[in-house]
Amino acid sequence: MDVLVVYGTVEGHTQKVAKFVATHLEEQGHSITLHDSNKKMEGLWVPSYDAVILASSVHQQRHKGSLANFILSQRKSLAEMPSLFISVSLSIAFEGGHNEAQSYVDHLFSHCNFEADTTLLVGGALQFDKYDYYMNQIVEHIVLAEHELVSEDREFTNWEQLARDLDEFVKLENTKSV
Ligand SMILES: Cc1cc2nc3c(=O)[nH]c(=O)nc-3n(C[C@H](O)[C@H](O)[C@H](O)COP(=O)(O)O)c2cc1C
Numbered sequence: 001m002d003v004l005v006v007y008g009t010v011e012g013h014t015q016k017v018a019k020f021v022a023t024h025l026e027e028q029g030h031s032i033t034l035h036d037s038n039k040k041m042e043g044l045w046v047p048s049y050d051a052v053i054l055a056s057s058v059h060q061q062r063h064k065g066s067l068a069n070f071i072l073s074q075r076k077s078l079a080e081m082p083s084l085f086i087s088v089s090l091s092i093a094f095e096g097g098h099n100e101a102q103s104y105v106d107h108l109f110s111h112c113n114f115e116a117d118t119t120l121l122v123g124g125a126l127q128f129d130k131y132d133y134y135m136n137q138i139v140e141h142i143v144l145a146e147h148e149l150v151s152e153d154r155e156f157t158n159w160e161q162l163a164r165d166l167d168e169f170v171k172l173e174n175t176k177s178v
Pocket of ligand 1: 008009010011012013014015056057058059060061062088089090091092123124125126127131134135136138139143
């Protein structure tokens, strides 16, 4: 399959997720185009791809605006092709955080009037060296408010699970196209 992977990142962890997705699918013989939603991509023609994978991190309860803009501007094409949405947040990494993490996705889909065929809620990362003072305050007092205080960098992404979920998505889409 020719797969378009579009991502929105602030500190870079979702870019790492998108690159993992690309490498994993390329190893299985798929052809991947990676696109940072913050940048212009010359000659991008979404309907030319067999499937699309969208990925964005969450900050202050919202996915990245540039990824939302990509969905809004390409909604018609996206609705007609197999799609997977990967939401990267810290809520999903904490016990009892599933509903909160899902609510971010519900808001995005409702805002964009679009729903991906499959959605994955994936744990993000803490990268304190990339935060300015107020970002640090938000992470400490809002994002981590009711959780154990973590003060060093930590990655919460379950890469093995992500690989299994990607395999499942590809298998499903291959079955549909047979
Ligand atoms: C300022 C700030 C606000 C955040 N707000 C939320 C939030 O509201 N909910 C959440 O689950 N995670 C939140 N996070 C965690 C990010 O989603 C997580 O760090 C993610 O890995 C960032 O990915 P990125 O590096 O691709 O931007 C926040 C992180 C920062 C730095």
